[in-house]
Amino acid sequence: MIAINNLHKSFGDLEVLKGIDLNVEKGQAVVVIGPSGSGKTTFLRCLNILETPTAGTVAIDGHMADFSKPLPKKQIMGFRKQSAMVFQHYNLFPHMTALENVMEGPVTVQKIDRAEARAKAEELLTKVGLKEKMNEYPFQLSGGQQQRVGIARALALEPKVMLFDEPTSALDPELVGEVLQVMKELALEGMTMVVVTHEMRFAKGVADEVLFMDAGRIIERGTPQEIFDHPKEERTKQFLNLIQNADTI
Amino acid sequence: MKFHRNGLAKMYLNSIFTNPERLERLLDIAQSSFLPLLEGAIQYTIPLTLISFTIGLILATLTALARISTVKFFQIIARIYVSIIRGTPLLVQLSILFYGLPTVGITLEPFTAAILGFSLNVGAYASEVIRAAILSIPKGQWEAANTIGMSYSQALKRIILPQASRVSIPPLSNTFISLVKDTSLASFILVTEMFRRAQEIAAFNYEFLLLYSQAGLLYWIFCFLLSLVQGRLENRFDRYVSKA
Ligand SMILES: Nc1ncnc2c1ncn2[C@@H]1O[C@H](COP(=O)(O)OP(=O)(O)O)[C@@H](O)[C@H]1O
Ligand SMILES: [Mg+2]
Numbered sequence: 001m002i003a004i005n006n007l008h009k010s011f012g013d014l015e016v017l018k019g020i021d022l023n024v025e026k027g028q029a030v031v032v033i034g035p036s037g038s039g040k041t042t043f044l045r046c047l048n049i050l051e052t053p054t055a056g057t058v059a060i061d062g063h064m065a066d067f068s069k070p071l072p073k074k075q076i077m078g079f080r081k082q083s084a085m086v087f088q089h090y091n092l093f094p095h096m097t098a099l100e101n102v103m104e105g106p107v108t109v110q111k112i113d114r115a116e117a118r119a120k121a122e123e124l125l126t127k128v129g130l131k132e133k134m135n136e137y138p139f140q141l142s143g144g145q146q147q148r149v150g151i152a153r154a155l156a157l158e159p160k161v162m163l164f165d166e167p168t169s170a171l172d173p174e175l176v177g178e179v180l181q182v183m184k185e186l187a188l189e190g191m192t193m194v195v196v197t198h199e200m201r202f203a204k205g206v207a208d209e210v211l212f213m214d215a216g217r218i219i220e221r222g223t224p225q226e227i228f229d230h231p232k233e234e235r236t237k238q239f240l241n242l243i244q245n246a247d248t249i
Numbered sequence: 250m251k252f253h254r255n256g257l258a259k260m261y262l263n264s265i266f267t268n269p270e271r272l273e274r275l276l277d278i279a280q281s282s283f284l285p286l287l288e289g290a291i292q293y294t295i296p297l298t299l300i301s302f303t304i305g306l307i308l309a310t311l312t313a314l315a316r317i318s319t320v321k322f323f324q325i326i327a328r329i330y331v332s333i334i335r336g337t338p339l340l341v342q343l344s345i346l347f348y349g350l351p352t353v354g355i356t357l358e359p360f361t362a363a364i365l366g367f368s369l370n371v372g373a374y375a376s377e378v379i380r381a382a383i384l385s386i387p388k389g390q391w392e393a394a395n396t397i398g399m400s401y402s403q404a405l406k407r408i409i410l411p412q413a414s415r416v417s418i419p420p421l422s423n424t425f426i427s428l429v430k431d432t433s434l435a436s437f438i439l440v441t442e443m444f445r446r447a448q449e450i451a452a453f454n455y456e457f458l459l460l461y462s463q464a465g466l467l468y469w470i471f472c473f474l475l476s477l478v479q480g481r482l483e484n485r486f487d488r489y490v491s492k493a
Pocket of ligand 2 (some may be wrong): 040041166
């Protein structure tokens with residue numbers, strides 16, 4: 001479903017991604033972990049071309065983007081449709097209700113009939129447990145509810161791949177579970193997803209593969225058991241120690 | 250000097266309150282000039298304001314977009330335009346348009362020259378407001394728009410400008426209210442708007458204090474009504490932000 005080849009990204013002189021290779025099968029959930037500043041966000045953003053990679057190729061469901069040369073706008077738009085991003089800070093549209101947030105893509109971008117888009121949005125919001133909150137504005141919702149709207153908004157475009165960038169790290173601890181639950185259901189339904197998260201329990205329960213990223217490279221990859229219980233690389237061990245200690249403080 | 254002025258003021262008031270005929274004459278003039286003033290407002294002041302503000306806002310939005318665009322050429326054109334308009338007096342701009350341009354063969358009607366001058370003015374001043382408002386919208390809003398597949402213009406129209414409008418209502422209301430008052434400068438290029446009517450009537454009966462005060466009062470009433478509209482607009486746009 002996703003094939004990434006030698007992906008590079010630099011900001012000026014700062015090389016943030018130093019050659020990423022990755023294949024993800026259809027229906028797989030991949031969890032990416034790694035220290036702050038290691039390039040996880042940049043990596044996800046490159047897959048949705050919110051940042052333009054400096055070199056490399058990405059193919060999603062047969063749509064290929066070669067970043068060694070500038071891409072025409074049309075191709076970027078076409079490629080971007082293959083995936084949708086869920087942001088750390090939700091980034092809901094504050095001037096629209098939950099329902100309007102979810103309808104916006106189908107109505108404005110896909111030009112779907114309003115009534116049809118509305119029915120679909122209602123269905124999605126019901127699915128993420130927000131049937132009662134459809135007509136509220138984002139400021140009237142808790143962080144967990146906002147993030148679930150964010151997930152519904154991304155799903156409304158029927159992407160082949162869902163990208164999650166630390167979707168629960170801005171949430172109060174008691175709200176994390178409701179968001180992870182929705183993501184878990186998605187994974188069980190067979191959605192292909194790439195998730196940056198440090199929620200170990202989610203990774204252990206849901207991920208088919210865990211990647212450890214550091215300084216712009218994938219240092220180690222394996223099943224959750226391999227990475228969490230038997231890490232091979234020294235840097236992976238150090239990092240896991242750090243986050244496990246942080247959990248127990 | 251001071252004594253002299255006080256003396257005159259006293260005479261004016263005395264003449265009103267002790268001389269019934271004088272009072273009657275003033276009331277008569279006030280009454281009979283009310284309609285011509287209002288006519289000037291309805292024929293010119295209000296249309297000038299509304300048309301110039303509408304054209305000005307379109308111009309301002311385009312200028313703001315040029316300023317934030319990545320195309321250097323657009324940026325420079327926009328900067329020069331804003332700099333010229335903000336750096337020269339409105340009266341000079343109007344004079345150039347109406348009295349100056351005929352020299353090079355471009356003759357404009359007073360009303361047309363006024364619309365042009367005021368629109369260019371609003372365009373420059375409001376572009377700074379709109380630019381700041383657009384830049385104040387978090388980058389995440391652009392990204393969220395992009396990730397659901399929106400093009401630049403769709404994101405602008407559906408996501409960014411609606412939010413930027415909310416932020417710009419108070420400063421744009423100021424621009425609008427200034428414009429209402431600035432239209433009095435059109436009197437100088439022979440547009441018979443409200444203030445010019447007052448001048449014409451006063452030139453005829455010499456009651457300058459009365460007529461200019463009357464015109465002033467009408468401007469004040471217009472601006473007061475506008476500030477009420479501003480309040481309502483702000484409430485309407487604030488429905489989606491936390492009251493906390
Ligand atoms: N737009 C940008 N311009 C310049 N540097 C950036 C930009 N975005 C990210 N970076 C830099 O790239 C590096 C990786 O950032 P990021 O991908 O956000 O890491 P992570 O998500 O793993 O914390 C950091 O050093 C960050 O400062
Ligand atoms: Mg990050």
